[in-house]
Amino acid sequence: MSVHALHKTEATQKAAPHLEVVPNLVRELGGITHLLTCGSVDDGKSTLIGRLLWDASDLYEDQRENVRRSGRKAAGTDLPDFSMLLDGLVAEREQGITIDIAWKYFDTDTRRFVIIDSPGHEQYTRNMASGASHADVAIVLVDARSGVKKQTKRHTAILDLVGVKHVVLAVNKMDLVGWSEDVFRKIEADFRTQCWKFNFWDATAIPLSAVFGDNVSGGSANMPWYTGPTLIQHLEKAPSRASEAGSVFRFPVQTVLRDGQDFRGLAGTVTSGSVKVGDIVVDALSNASGKVIRIATMDGDLPSASAGQAIALQLDVDIDVSRGAVLSAPEMRPVPAQTVEARFVWLSEDAFSPTAGYLLRTSTDLIPISNIEIKALLDLETMASRPARSCSANDIAIAKISLGRAASIDVFTETPETGTLLLVDSVTGATMAGGIATSVNAKAEQPAEGHFVLKRDMLANGLNRDLSMSSSDREEFMRRANEVAIILRSAGVSVAIEPPPPVDDGMDPGL
Amino acid sequence: MTASPSHLDLLESESIHIFREAAAQFRKPVLMYSIGKDSTVLLHLARKAFFPQAVPFPLLHVDTTWKFRDMITFRDRTARELGLNLIVHTNEEGIKRGINPIDHAPSIHTDVLKTQALKQALDKYGFDAAFGGARRDEEASRAKERVFSFRASGHRWDPRKQRPEMWHLLNGRLGTGETVRVFPMSNWTEKDVWRYILREKLEVVPLYFAAERPTIVRNGQILMQDDQRLQPRDGEKVEMRKIRFRTLGDYPLTAAVESDADTIESVVAETINAQTSERQGRLIDHDQAGAMEKKKQEGYF
Numbered sequence: 001m002s003v004h005a006l007h008k009t010e011a012t013q014k015a016a017p018h019l020e021v022v023p024n025l026v027r028e029l030g031g032i033t034h035l036l037t038c039g040s041v042d043d044g045k046s047t048l049i050g051r052l053l054w055d056a057s058d059l060y061e062d063q064r065e066n067v068r069r070s071g072r073k074a075a076g077t078d079l080p081d082f083s084m085l086l087d088g089l090v091a092e093r094e095q096g097i098t099i100d101i102a103w104k105y106f107d108t109d110t111r112r113f114v115i116i117d118s119p120g121h122e123q124y125t126r127n128m129a130s131g132a133s134h135a136d137v138a139i140v141l142v143d144a145r146s147g148v149k150k151q152t153k154r155h156t157a158i159l160d161l162v163g164v165k166h167v168v169l170a171v172n173k174m175d176l177v178g179w180s181e182d183v184f185r186k187i188e189a190d191f192r193t194q195c196w197k198f199n200f201w202d203a204t205a206i207p208l209s210a211v212f213g214d215n216v217s218g219g220s221a222n223m224p225w226y227t228g229p230t231l232i233q234h235l236e237k238a239p240s241r242a243s244e245a246g247s248v249f250r251f252p253v254q255t256v257l258r259d260g261q262d263f264r265g266l267a268g269t270v271t272s273g274s275v276k277v278g279d280i281v282v283d284a285l286s287n288a289s290g291k292v293i294r295i296a297t298m299d300g301d302l303p304s305a306s307a308g309q310a311i312a313l314q315l316d317v318d319i320d321v322s323r324g325a326v327l328s329a330p331e332m333r334p335v336p337a338q339t340v341e342a343r344f345v346w347l348s349e350d351a352f353s354p355t356a357g358y359l360l361r362t363s364t365d366l367i368p369i370s371n372i373e374i375k376a377l378l379d380l381e382t383m384a385s386r387p388a389r390s391c392s393a394n395d396i397a398i399a400k401i402s403l404g405r406a407a408s409i410d411v412f413t414e415t416p417e418t419g420t421l422l423l424v425d426s427v428t429g430a431t432m433a434g435g436i437a438t439s440v441n442a443k444a445e446q447p448a449e450g451h452f453v454l455k456r457d458m459l460a461n462g463l464n465r466d467l468s469m470s471s472s473d474r475e476e477f478m479r480r481a482n483e484v485a486i487i488l489r490s491a492g493v494s495v496a497i498e499p500p501p502p503v504d505d506g507m508d509p510g511l
Numbered sequence: 512m513t514a515s516p517s518h519l520d521l522l523e524s525e526s527i528h529i530f531r532e533a534a535a536q537f538r539k540p541v542l543m544y545s546i547g548k549d550s551t552v553l554l555h556l557a558r559k560a561f562f563p564q565a566v567p568f569p570l571l572h573v574d575t576t577w578k579f580r581d582m583i584t585f586r587d588r589t590a591r592e593l594g595l596n597l598i599v600h601t602n603e604e605g606i607k608r609g610i611n612p613i614d615h616a617p618s619i620h621t622d623v624l625k626t627q628a629l630k631q632a633l634d635k636y637g638f639d640a641a642f643g644g645a646r647r648d649e650e651a652s653r654a655k656e657r658v659f660s661f662r663a664s665g666h667r668w669d670p671r672k673q674r675p676e677m678w679h680l681l682n683g684r685l686g687t688g689e690t691v692r693v694f695p696m697s698n699w700t701e702k703d704v705w706r707y708i709l710r711e712k713l714e715v716v717p718l719y720f721a722a723e724r725p726t727i728v729r730n731g732q733i734l735m736q737d738d739q740r741l742q743p744r745d746g747e748k749v750e751m752r753k754i755r756f757r758t759l760g761d762y763p764l765t766a767a768v769e770s771d772a773d774t775i776e777s778v779v780a781e782t783i784n785a786q787t788s789e790r791q792g793r794l795i796d797h798d799q800a801g802a803m804e805k806k807k808q809e810g811y812f
Contacts, residue, residue: 027783028518028519028706028710029517029518030517030518031516031518100670101655102654102655103647103655103697103698104648104654105647105648105698105700107702114698127675130676134678254535255531255534257562257563257564259563263563267531267560268531269524269527269528269679271679296563297559297562298562308516308521308524309516309524310524310525310527310528310531310560347675359684361680361682363679364532364535420677420678422677424682426684427686428686429684429685429689430674431675431676431682434675434678434680
C-alpha cells in the first residue's frame with residue numbers, strides 16, 4: 001500500500017462518533033442552484049470557490065484535514081490555501097484536455113449548490129459557454145485593483161448568449177485596495193453599464209475578499225459601508241432556471257412506452273409550463289392532437305406536471321407521434337421550422353466545412369441539414385458582427401440553416417429549453433457547435449438548383465419494404481430516410497425529405 | 512400551485528431523462544449492475560424511467576468470484592423478484608491463470624477480473640451503451656466526467672474525444688467503433704444516494720448494516736473473512752467485530768468500519784455525519800497515485 005493510504009495508526013476507527021445531530025434524516029433540500037464561476041486564476045477564483053466550500057458547506061472532515069495538514073498557505077498570508085479543495089485531474093496539462101468543466105457539490109442548510117468550474121482564459125470561450133449553459137447563476141470575478149476588463153465583457157456576453165439570467169460580479173481582493181468604497185462603486189458602475197445591453201434579470205456587485213472571507217459567508221467588519229447581502233446570502237436566493245422556465249407548455253417526446261394493449265405513454269420531461277389531465281395537446285408538425293387522460297409515473301398518476309418533471313402522458317386518441325415531436329397547447333405551438341437562424345459557439349477543433357454532413361440536434365430530434373451558411377462572426381467585446389463565411393474553435397457564429405425536413409423549434413429568448421441546438425457531425429458523431437435559435441421560419445428556402453427530394457414512396461418500395469406500419473417501424477423509416485439524406489449530402493447533393501402527408505386527410509401519416 | 516420540487520425530486524427527474532435519452536438513441540444498451548447501493552438506486556431509476564413498461568435492457572454483473580456471498584444472494588433474488596434479465600460474466604481465463612486479490616496487487620486483480628472481464632462481456636454481447644452508477648462527487652478525476660462518456664474502439668477513454676455537453680441536449684450519435692458509458696447519477700452525491708434509499712424504502716445488501724462478523728486487521732484496515740480463501744497471516748488473527756461497509760466490492764479489497772448502525776436510519780445518520788469520504792474504504796484507489804484516472808483510461812468503469 002502506498003503512502004496515500006489511510007490513518008494506519010488507528011486500526012479500529014469508529015465510522016462516526018456523533019449521531020445526535022440529525023434532525024431529519026431524509027432531509028430534502030429546497031432545490032438545486034447551478035453556479036458557474038468565471039474569471040482567471042489571477043482573480044482568485046480557486047480561492048473563492050475553496051472559501052465557499054470551507055465556510056458554507058458540509059465538507060467531509062478528511063477533506064478539511066488534508067487542507068490543514070498540507071501546510072500550504074494562501075499567498076502572502078498565514079491562512080490555509082483553500083484553493084487546494086479544487087485540485088482536479090492529475091495530468092490535465094499533459095493530456096491537453098480542452099473542453100473541461102469540473103463539477104463540485106455542496107449543501108448549505110437550505111439548498112444544494114453545484115459549482116461548475118470552467119477555465120477562465122480568453123481562448124476558452126467554448127469551455128465557458130458549455131459550462132454556462134448549465135448555470136442558474138454566474139459569479140464573474142474581478143480583481144478590485146484592475147476592475148472590469150475586456151475579459152469581463154466577453155464573459156458577460158457569453159453568459160447572456162447561453163441564457164444565464166442572474167449574474168453576480170464578485171469584486172475580489174478588496175483588502176488590496178484598502179477596503180475602499182470608492183474603488184468598489186466605480187467598478188460597480190462600470191459593470192452596470194456593461195450589463196444594460198443584455199437580458200439579465202438581476203446583476204449584483206459584491207465587494208469581498210476570498211482569502212480573508214469578508215462578505216463570502218460572513219459579513220465584513222472591514223467594509224461597514226457595504227450593507228448588501230454576503231455572497232452566500234445572495235446565492236441562496238437565486239432561483240433556478242427550471243423555476244423560471246416560463247408558462248408556455250412544451251413537452252419534447254423522448255420515447256413511447258407500452259404496456260399491453262391498454263397503455264401507450266408518451267415519455268418525456270416537461271421543459272416549460274405545465275400540463276394537467278384534461279388538457280388538449282398538439283404536435284405542431286403533424287397537427288395531430290389529443291386530450292391528456294393520464295399522467296403516469298411509477299409513484300402513481302399525477303393530476304398535473306410542471307417544468308422539470310419526467311412523466312409519461314397518455315392521450316385519449318392514439319395519435320401517431322413519436323420521438324422528436326414537441327407537444328404543446330394548441331394555441332401556443334412551436335414553429336414547424338424549415339429554416340433556422342442561430343448563434344453558435346464553435347466547440348470543435350475542426351473548423352466549419354460547408355460540405356461536411358451536419359445534423360441538427362434539438363431537444364429530442366435529430367434532423368438532416370440540407371444547407372448551412374455562416375453569415376457573420378460576433379465580436380464579444382463590442383457585440384458587433386462582421387461578415388464571414390467560415391468559423392473555427394471559440395468563434396461565435398451567426399448561421400442560417402435549411403433543414404432536410406421540418407422540426408419543432410422555438411426562439412431561444414422566448415422559450416429557452418426548446419430553442420437550444422447542437423450541430424453534430426454525421427460521420428464521427430462529434431458535437432461541432434452548440435447554439436440558440438434566434439429566428440425560425442416554417443417556409444422552406446427556394447430549392448437550389450439540383451435540389452433532390454427523397455420521396456417517401458420511393459423509400460417505402462425499396463429500402464424500407466421490410467417495415468410495417470407500426471409506430472416503431474415508422475421511427476425506423478425516418479431514421480433510414482435521415483441516413484440516406486446524410487449520405488447524399490456528403491456526396492454533395494442538396495437533399496430534402498418529403499414531408500409526411502397531414503394526418504387529417506384520411507391518409508396514413510406514416511408512409 | 513404545488514410545492515416546489517426538492518433536490519431529490521430534481522435529481523430523480525434528471526436521471527429518468529438521461530435513461531430515456533440513452534435508451535432511445537442507442538441500439539443495444541445494458542445496465543452495469545454491481546449490487547451495491549449505487550446500483551440499487553440506478554436500477555430503481557431505470558424502472559421508474561420506463562414504467563409501466565419493463566426495463567427494456569438487460570443487467571450485466573461482472574463477477575470476479577470474490578464478491579461477498581451476501582451480494583450474490585441479493586443479486587439473484589433482486590433479478591428474480593423484479594423479473595429482470597440478468598447476465599453474469601466472469602473472466603474464466605483470468606480465474607484459470609489463478610489471478611486473485613490476495614496474492615496479486617489490487618491493480619492486477621482489478622485489471623484482469625474487472626476491466627478485462629467487462630470488455631469481454633461488452634464485446635461478447637455487442638452492447639453499444641452501458642449504464643453505470645458513477646457519480647462526479649466520488650473522486651477528483653470523475654468531477655469532469657460527462658453524462659455520455661465516449662469510448663473509442665477497444666474501450667479506451669480518450670479525454671480529447673469527449674464531447675462538450677450543453678443544456679439538456681445529449682448527443683448520442685456514435686462514430687465508427689465507438690461505444691458509450693452513460694451515467695444517469697452523475698450529479699448525485701453519496702448522501703443523496705442514502706437519503707433516496709431511505710425515502711424510497713429500497714432494500715440494500717445487509718452488509719451495509721452493522722453486525723458481528725469475523726474480521727482480520729491487515730495494513731490498518733479491517734477486512735471481513737467472508738470465506739476460507741482469506742486466512743490470517745503471521746501476527747494476525749480472526750476476531751469477531753461489529754462492523755459494516757460503506758462501499759461493497761471484492762471482499763479482500765473492501766475495508767469495513769466498526770459501527771453500531773444496524774438500521775437504515777442509523778446508517779443514513781452515520782453517513783450524514785461522516786468523518787471521511789467513502790472512497791477511503793476502497794483499497795484499489797490508493798494503490799497508485801492518480802489510480803482512478805489511470806484505470807479509467809484502461810477501460811475500468
